[in-house]
Amino acid sequence: MFQGNTNTSIDEKGRIIIPAKFRKHILPDANDILNVTLGRDKCIWLFPSNEWAKVLETVRNTNPYTDEEVLMRRQMFFYADELTIDSQHRILIPQQLKELVGIKKDILLLGQLERIELWDPETYNKYLTGSADSYEGVMQKVMTRLYSKNTGE
Numbered sequence: 001m002f003q004g005n006t007n008t009s010i011d012e013k014g015r016i017i018i019p020a021k022f023r024k025h026i027l028p029d030a031n032d033i034l035n036v037t038l039g040r041d042k043c044i045w046l047f048p049s050n051e052w053a054k055v056l057e058t059v060r061n062t063n064p065y066t067d068e069e070v071l072m073r074r075q076m077f078f079y080a081d082e083l084t085i086d087s088q089h090r091i092l093i094p095q096q097l098k099e100l101v102g103i104k105k106d107i108l109l110l111g112q113l114e115r116i117e118l119w120d121p122e123t124y125n126k127y128l129t130g131s132a133d134s135y136e137g138v139m140q141k142v143m144t145r146l147y148s149k150n151t152g153e
Contacts, residue, residue: 001025002111007121009105014098015090016107022116023089034091038079041127042101043110044093044118049082051114093118 006019018026018034026034030048035055039045047055059076062069079100083091093103101120108119119127131138147153 001113002116003113005108005110007106007108010093010098010103010107011090013092014095015086015092016109016118018085018089018091019109022109022111026085032085034083034085036079036081036083036091036094036097037076038097038100039117042120042123044097044101044103046083046091046116046118047114054114 002022002025004021006021008016008019010016026032026048027050029050033049035047035049035052037045059073062073064070064073079094079097081094083093085091098104101118102123103118103120106121108121108124110117110119110124
């Protein structure tokens with residue numbers, strides 16, 4: 001389970017080192033393969049291959065004939081790629097994805113349970129400060145909804 005964050009930078013060949021705090025959660029089932037695609041809100045999503053298989057199953061269960069599902073599938077899979085973790089724990093981030101989300105040199109890695117999000121640090125700060133909802137307000141809404149669902153209240 002990925003959680004927390006770390007800042008790093010991209011080397012001259014466009015690679016990043018997967019930090020140890022995230023590496024330890026990439027299970028052997030992933031076979032040193034990470035799947036990457038365009039995420040939401042100008043970030044990149046990075047999944048160990050065993051978690052990507054679960055994403056694929058979820059997408060398979062969507063209706064492939066509605067406009068929203070067709071658009072989502074086309075965009076998600078247009079940008080999808082398979083990355084191999086090398087012996088020094090590095091991956092090569094596709095140039096096209098870096099350009100789409102504004103990543104140049106510095107990069108923020110953000111753990112999101114089953115995936116890692118890759119952000120341009122400035123874009124992430126704008127995302128956080130651009131929301132009309134406060135952390136406390138969103139936390140209250142989401143957790144209250146989950147609590148009600150789980151307890152029947």
